[in-house]
Amino acid sequence: MSAPTVEAPRRVLSWRPGPVALAGAIAVALVIAGELVSPGFAGYGQLVNLMRVAAFLGVIAIGQTIVIIAGGGGVDLSVGKVATFAAIIGSRVMAGDDGDLVPAVALALAVAAAIGLVNGLGVTLLRIPPFVMTLGMIGVVQGLILAYTGGQASGRAAPALTSLVNGRLIFDLPGLLFLWAALGLLAVWLLRRTTFGWNLFAVGANRTAAELSGVRADRTLIVAYVLSATFAGLGGILLLGYTESVFLDLADQYMLPSVAAVVIGGTMLAGGIGGYAGTAVGAIVLTVLQGLLTTLDIGGAGRTVVNGVVLLVLLSLYGRQRRLRS
Amino acid sequence: MNVLREIRLPGVQLSGTATVAMLVAAVVVNSALQPNFWSAYALTSNFATFVPLVAIAVGQTIVVLSGGIDLSLGAQVTLSAVAAVQLLDGRLDRLPLAVAAALGVGLACGALNGLVVALLRLQPIVATFATSFVFSGLALVVLPTPGGSVPIEVTTVYRDAVLGVPVALLAILGLALLWWVLRRHRVLRHVYAVGGDPEAAYASLVPVARTRVLAYVLGGLFAALAALAVLANTGSGDPFVGNELTLASVAAVVLGGTALAGGRGGAGGSILGAIVLALVTNIVFFADVPTTYRQLVNGAVIILALALAGIPALQKRRPAA
Amino acid sequence: MSTLLEMTGVRKRYGGVQALDGADLTAVGGEVHALLGPNGSGKSTLDKTLAGTVVPDSGEIRIDGEAARIGGPRDAHALGVAAVHQQLSIVGDLTVTQNVVLGLEPVRRWGFLDHRAARDRAAAALERFAAAFSGRLPLDRPAGTLGPGEQQIVEVAKALAREPRVLVLDEATASLHKEQVEVLFEVVRELRAAGVLVLFTSHRLDEVFALCDRATVLRNGRTVGTVELAATGEDELVRLMVGDLPHPADLAVAPPPAGAGAAVLEVRGLTTDRLRDVSFTVRGGEVLGLGGLQGQGQSELLLALFGAARITAGEALLDGEPLPLTSPARAARAGIALVPGDRGRQGMFASRPIQENLSLASMHRRALGRFALRASSERRAARTMVDRLQIKLGSPADPVSTLSGGNQQKVVIGKWLLDQPRVVLLDDPTKGVDVGAKEEIYAIVRALADDGAIVVLNSSDNRELAELSDRVLVLFEGAVAEELAAAAVTENRLVSSALRLAPGESL
Amino acid sequence: SSDGGSGGGGGRPYTIGLSNGFVGSEWRTQMVEGLQAAFAEYQKQGAVDELVVESADTDVNGQIQQIRNLINRDVDAIIVNPNSETALDAVFREAEQQGIQVFAIDQAVTSKDVTNVVIDQAEWARISAKWLAGQVGEGGDIVVVNGIAGHPANEMRWNAAKQVFADAKVNVLSVADGNWDQATGQQVMTNLLATYPDVDGVWTQDGMAEGVFRAVQAADRLKQIKISGEARVGFMRLWNQARADGFESIGVVNPPGGAVSALHMAVNALDGKTFAGGKINGNTVTIPIPYTVDQANFEQHWGAAGGESDAYSLDGSLTPEQAAEYFQ
Numbered sequence A: 001m002s003a004p005t006v007e008a009p010r011r012v013l014s015w016r017p018g019p020v021a022l023a024g025a026i027a028v029a030l031v032i033a034g035e036l037v038s039p040g041f042a043g044y045g046q047l048v049n050l051m052r053v054a055a056f057l058g059v060i061a062i063g064q065t066i067v068i069i070a071g072g073g074g075v076d077l078s079v080g081k082v083a084t085f086a087a088i089i090g091s092r093v094m095a096g097d098d099g100d101l102v103p104a105v106a107l108a109l110a111v112a113a114a115i116g117l118v119n120g121l122g123v124t125l126l127r128i129p130p131f132v133m134t135l136g137m138i139g140v141v142q143g144l145i146l147a148y149t150g151g152q153a154s155g156r157a158a159p160a161l162t163s164l165v166n167g168r169l170i171f172d173l174p175g176l177l178f179l180w181a182a183l184g185l186l187a188v189w190l191l192r193r194t195t196f197g198w199n200l201f202a203v204g205a206n207r208t209a210a211e212l213s214g215v216r217a218d219r220t221l222i223v224a225y226v227l228s229a230t231f232a233g234l235g236g237i238l239l240l241g242y243t244e245s246v247f248l249d250l251a252d253q254y255m256l257p258s259v260a261a262v263v264i265g266g267t268m269l270a271g272g273i274g275g276y277a278g279t280a281v282g283a284i285v286l287t288v289l290q291g292l293l294t295t296l297d298i299g300g301a302g303r304t305v306v307n308g309v310v311l312l313v314l315l316s317l318y319g320r321q322r323r324l325r326s
Numbered sequence B: 001m002n003v004l005r006e007i008r009l010p011g012v013q014l015s016g017t018a019t020v021a022m023l024v025a026a027v028v029v030n031s032a033l034q035p036n037f038w039s040a041y042a043l044t045s046n047f048a049t050f051v052p053l054v055a056i057a058v059g060q061t062i063v064v065l066s067g068g069i070d071l072s073l074g075a076q077v078t079l080s081a082v083a084a085v086q087l088l089d090g091r092l093d094r095l096p097l098a099v100a101a102a103l104g105v106g107l108a109c110g111a112l113n114g115l116v117v118a119l120l121r122l123q124p125i126v127a128t129f130a131t132s133f134v135f136s137g138l139a140l141v142v143l144p145t146p147g148g149s150v151p152i153e154v155t156t157v158y159r160d161a162v163l164g165v166p167v168a169l170l171a172i173l174g175l176a177l178l179w180w181v182l183r184r185h186r187v188l189r190h191v192y193a194v195g196g197d198p199e200a201a202y203a204s205l206v207p208v209a210r211t212r213v214l215a216y217v218l219g220g221l222f223a224a225l226a227a228l229a230v231l232a233n234t235g236s237g238d239p240f241v242g243n244e245l246t247l248a249s250v251a252a253v254v255l256g257g258t259a260l261a262g263g264r265g266g267a268g269g270s271i272l273g274a275i276v277l278a279l280v281t282n283i284v285f286f287a288d289v290p291t292t293y294r295q296l297v298n299g300a301v302i303i304l305a306l307a308l309a310g311i312p313a314l315q316k317r318r319p320a321a
Numbered sequence C: 001m002s003t004l005l006e007m008t009g010v011r012k013r014y015g016g017v018q019a020l021d022g023a024d025l026t027a028v029g030g031e032v033h034a035l036l037g038p039n040g041s042g043k044s045t046l047d048k049t050l051a052g053t054v055v056p057d058s059g060e061i062r063i064d065g066e067a068a069r070i071g072g073p074r075d076a077h078a079l080g081v082a083a084v085h086q087q088l089s090i091v092g093d094l095t096v097t098q099n100v101v102l103g104l105e106p107v108r109r110w111g112f113l114d115h116r117a118a119r120d121r122a123a124a125a126l127e128r129f130a131a132a133f134s135g136r137l138p139l140d141r142p143a144g145t146l147g148p149g150e151q152q153i154v155e156v157a158k159a160l161a162r163e164p165r166v167l168v169l170d171e172a173t174a175s176l177h178k179e180q181v182e183v184l185f186e187v188v189r190e191l192r193a194a195g196v197l198v199l200f201t202s203h204r205l206d207e208v209f210a211l212c213d214r215a216t217v218l219r220n221g222r223t224v225g226t227v228e229l230a231a232t233g234e235d236e237l238v239r240l241m242v243g244d245l246p247h248p249a250d251l252a253v254a255p256p257p258a259g260a261g262a263a264v265l266e267v268r269g270l271t272t273d274r275l276r277d278v279s280f281t282v283r284g285g286e287v288l289g290l291g292g293l294q295g296q297g298q299s300e301l302l303l304a305l306f307g308a309a310r311i312t313a314g315e316a317l318l319d320g321e322p323l324p325l326t327s328p329a330r331a332a333r334a335g336i337a338l339v340p341g342d343r344g345r346q347g348m349f350a351s352r353p354i355q356e357n358l359s360l361a362s363m364h365r366r367a368l369g370r371f372a373l374r375a376s377s378e379r380r381a382a383r384t385m386v387d388r389l390q391i392k393l394g395s396p397a398d399p400v401s402t403l404s405g406g407n408q409q410k411v412v413i414g415k416w417l418l419d420q421p422r423v424v425l426l427d428d429p430t431k432g433v434d435v436g437a438k439e440e441i442y443a444i445v446r447a448l449a450d451d452g453a454i455v456v457l458n459s460s461d462n463r464e465l466a467e468l469s470d471r472v473l474v475l476f477e478g479a480v481a482e483e484l485a486a487a488a489v490t491e492n493r494l495v496s497s498a499l500r501l502a503p504g505e506s507l
Numbered sequence D: 001s002s003d004g005g006s007g008g009g010g011g012r013p014y015t016i017g018l019s020n021g022f023v024g025s026e027w028r029t030q031m032v033e034g035l036q037a038a039f040a041e042y043q044k045q046g047a048v049d050e051l052v053v054e055s056a057d058t059d060v061n062g063q064i065q066q067i068r069n070l071i072n073r074d075v076d077a078i079i080v081n082p083n084s085e086t087a088l089d090a091v092f093r094e095a096e097q098q099g100i101q102v103f104a105i106d107q108a109v110t111s112k113d114v115t116n117v118v119i120d121q122a123e124w125a126r127i128s129a130k131w132l133a134g135q136v137g138e139g140g141d142i143v144v145v146n147g148i149a150g151h152p153a154n155e156m157r158w159n160a161a162k163q164v165f166a167d168a169k170v171n172v173l174s175v176a177d178g179n180w181d182q183a184t185g186q187q188v189m190t191n192l193l194a195t196y197p198d199v200d201g202v203w204t205q206d207g208m209a210e211g212v213f214r215a216v217q218a219a220d221r222l223k224q225i226k227i228s229g230e231a232r233v234g235f236m237r238l239w240n241q242a243r244a245d246g247f248e249s250i251g252v253v254n255p256p257g258g259a260v261s262a263l264h265m266a267v268n269a270l271d272g273k274t275f276a277g278g279k280i281n282g283n284t285v286t287i288p289i290p291y292t293v294d295q296a297n298f299e300q301h302w303g304a305a306g307g308e309s310d311a312y313s314l315d316g317s318l319t320p321e322q323a324a325e326y327f328q
């Protein structure tokens, strides 16, 4: 046996920079393509706009990343509805008044977290497959929304929230981007530098082994679903700041794109592999793609087909699974 | 070692009895709430309603068994349906052509999915989400606005009964029979093996890539059959008609006892699961649940059904602490 | 006899690891050829290039003198190669029959399955091993419900059913008990007589000497020589494999918390589905072995003590305090460690870095507020274990799946050593571990005991039990049948005791 | 109603069913609530006894099930806001065969077994398109934020508006889809502005104008870009605030109250009356667009509706008397 080789552990805690860099390169390529086909697309103002739009998806996808990493078929299809519900609660409570902003956000996030808790309990204690648990939850939350609003969402964003989201800070960048950066760093830290994060990866990679290593797998999973719903709720609140008014289906459309952003970012749906940096870039890629498709005047049908094809190309660049034969 | 096997279980897998029990309960409750549940019209119309979801659920089952999932099945239904209805143009003599077109489209869509999932090795949830855009976009190209018509004979026969047995029920039995036949074929055995453990299957000489492609192709085949049922049920073409069947098909698969992780389960359960799903909607209606709460109750019932099935697993798993 | 198989200059690189670095192997039909080497030397990789699950970067494989292109398992099958890999290829949800015929299912017209023919073929392949299933072949049981040894036999039967000319057995005996091994050997000898080439890999040298004709030894991915075993002594072979045996390092493991020296574990009437009224007492500093035929509840007992089995009666006290037997997490917090028997399923996080695998069980101790990790201290902790256990790796950031089997096992053990356990439960801890590493692990076990920890050890290897245990409980059908103490703990005694208890199963 | 099995027919009081396949929109809520209020009036008169509401987010297949449930509930008439222009044809026939009268609202359907009671979507679009064309003038450049491509109402509206712009020689630079969703409309308009910062106007439909406005406002181009608006309170609030700076817009009412108009028609029809000649074209009864909010009458409408919540659509429906005039 040769002497044990311990290489300089240069990337002990950073996992696979590959997909992130690649996704970033693709985002840049899309922007350049956009500028070529519709000049103005790569202007500073438009880039900032795109980043701002990406932020909503990016924040919602934080939780989606966590849940997917947790494995066991982990996925949260209810993020869109939960985001909508949080925005509805928030807008009704703050009702356009800065004074009520904090309680409004707190209440909205608490309700979101409670929904996440139910998802988590269903997935762990009752062993309902996450896909179906969170799918059923969509109907439940929709019912709660109708009951809460009577079918008419009302209320308005507090000015402070709007100026946080839309207002320009340094470099003419909206506050939302700083907020997203901070949340993103928090997510990365949580995943890479905390016992929760490492437990999460362990549970995702091999739940039995995790339990037999003393990890409380159920608790970890429940926390994952609570975080997912909470970040979704936060995304909904931020979206409220952007639109200022609220609607019954405000954030519903984020359901599958949030999963796509995670996968494009290199996280494996099988669980146990991935990270948030990739997801953030994935959210940007998807948003730039939508922006590009919007400015191309190719008609709804063509746009839809191109959207699908480009997604496939993106995925085939790195969203691939291992091969069976090495 | 059974303890650890349970810890390892990725989710509930309903037993056949649980699914059947659910169906019986749904039928009993529904017939109690709906006075004319057993009338000829109610029976034929109920079964007519079930067929599209049943068909697509069988297709989804095969894909799920292979370890995948197909979020484009609904879009495939749409594309197959609009292709068929365009050719059909209201003429009965064109029916064989239209059926062939629907099947051809379904198989081609399945082949594309198989290609991207098995050969390019893209992750199925997102890959098929992407192909669903391709299929729905193409559906709009084929049929830019709703139109086209199905010969009246087709829609009439679909709503008819033969010797008191609804034609739509016969269609469901036909789907079950098709499944029963497939189940006895080597390809389905390989589908189970690949879904159960791809690496082991590969080392055991199973043509993994080809099997995966075939699973998606079979998914497409059943999507095409669903499309034909949709056409018979609706009587005309619509470029959005099937898209929402997708998620319901996954719910039906799980209610039917197939593990989303792959390799375990079967389409028999999914057929029952699809019927249960449709009956729950009826029950909620006939129980006069206020409209505000219908979706809530619907979602909660599905979660509860799965939860009840999960409780035995819970009890087995841990000692009373 | 003419050369049947010739592998020359085979190279395979995985990222930063050169798994095979120009390995050669030449073998003839009608011999049992051992493929030996320390953990990570490339044995399995070489086997896989032959079986088609790994495509080498370069090198040549000739069969009957013809250059063979093996692009996948089915190419290998066409050339008459069948393999039992170290990592089993059993599909747990399929029945035993379905597994045995998998990929080569007998079919009738149009590809429809012929169930009768499949059963017949499976029954024929398994018949030889009937005794291992207490006479009744579990043809229709899902293979996943079988024990590890039984699964291993199904895997062997599957390979045999392919009627190979070249049969690869990569640690195919690792989960087998002595009796089962004997049956397998009989079959192998018949195959040899029929002109089949059997490539045999095992870390149990007695098996190698008992069965094989020649041995090719790999080191660091290169062939260091081929020897006639009849003319080679064990020491010589070991030296060929590992160079001079390293002195077990000065293994100062983290000592258990002060005052734990007098720890006492008292088990009273422990009963589960598979255990009947098990009672015993162990003290700190003692190694308690669990003996008997395989599958008599040894693993279940360890799992039960770790809170991972459903207990219907009984209790366990550590220093007089009742142990929570309800969850592994609680057990771990009470100072218990378990090295489980099934490394892949229960022990490791294949896709996660070696670093995390090592840190996981103990990181909360080093974390700020049990939550915030410091990269540097985690790195240091992992490095300590890598050095102590001499884990051969590229970088600690690599997934643990990139390690050889033996090195993976060291990682699984290492994660608990960082946690300063008071009670260490070991389920076959040296399965698949090479001679050198085995010595290291033995030294660790002794050091743990010397520092006052309680060690409970299950092993499929009676030699190992005899060497390490102060006392052995022989289990039979979930109950303690006999207790062997001190001088009575010998390999022979263990074997005879196990067999005597199962007269119906004379193998 | 008490007659079993075959449903339909019989005299007063009538049972009416509503099938609505989309609830993610305040407009639909208003539609349902308006119908319920009008229904209560008829109930007092003893003309009707029960309103059976089927309202959920669903697809065509689900709506077929809704309608079958209503048939099984023995309703006398069904008011349906259809999820498809064509794909409910066969189930409508089932209803017709059981003697149930079906009225489609909001969007016309092709089935001859149904009476469409709808506004003229093409005309609805033409009003705002003409206004915008007038604002940007010949040679003006505009972009368009439409609803969902392939959706019948969307196609009808856009085909009419497109013609208006062609006739007025207005250049349509790009057409994008905003999914009848304010947030999406806002994002889409933001993207369009990046590529076409110098457009003179944007034509959009109801349900997206508020988002489009915010996007233009964020780009600080409200003064340069004309926006065809919507008659909803949220948009009108923005309009009101911007009026001081000279902002002008238009909001054509797309009345949720169409359901109420249809209810009046249904009661008349169930009473055995038939449509007067000239009032029905094929199987379509076109009800007038109630009114249009414009620069001139803004104050008046804002004064009346400003207290409602943002999602409220300005509304209007036929009175029972007006509805009766459609019959012989």
Ligand SMILES: Nc1ncnc2c1ncn2[C@@H]1O[C@H](COP(=O)(O)OP(=O)(O)OP(=O)(O)O)[C@@H](O)[C@H]1O
Residues within 6 Å of the ligand: A321, A322, A323, A324, A325, B117, B118, B119, B120, B121, B198, B202, B206, B207, B208, B209, B210, B212, C072
């Ligand atoms: N880790 C994995 N997880 C899931 N799928 C995988 C994995 N690795 C490989 N696959 C799939 O299995 C296939 C195995 O490759 P290969 O092409 O050799 O298949 P095969 O069994 O030889 O079939 P054929 O001979 O028909 O090509 C890959 O193409 C891929 O689709």
Ligand SMILES: Nc1ncnc2c1ncn2[C@@H]1O[C@H](COP(=O)(O)OP(=O)(O)OP(=O)(O)O)[C@@H](O)[C@H]1O
Residues within 6 Å of the ligand: A326, C014, C015, C017, C018, C019, C020, C037, C038, C039, C040, C041, C042, C043, C044, C045, C046, C086, C401, C402, C403, C404, C405, C406, C407, C432, C434
């Ligand atoms: N899939 C893989 N990815 C990366 N490295 C690998 C992979 N498989 C094997 N290796 C590396 O190749 C080397 C040889 O491994 P191999 O499994 O062939 O060893 P072995 O001789 O069979 O060892 P053991 O006795 O422990 O089974 C090891 O260093 C191992 O870490």
Ligand SMILES: O[C@@H]1[C@@H](O)[C@H](O)OC[C@H]1O
Residues within 6 Å of the ligand: D022, D025, D026, D027, D028, D106, D153, D180, D206, D207, D254
């Ligand atoms: O049906 C449509 C409604 O749902 C939407 O919200 O507004 C416009 C209507 O035509």
Ligand SMILES: [Mg+2]
Residues within 6 Å of the ligand: C043, C044, C045, C086, C170, C404, C405
């Ligand atoms: Mg090996």
Ligand SMILES: [Mg+2]
Residues within 6 Å of the ligand: C071, C072
């Ligand atoms: Mg191949």
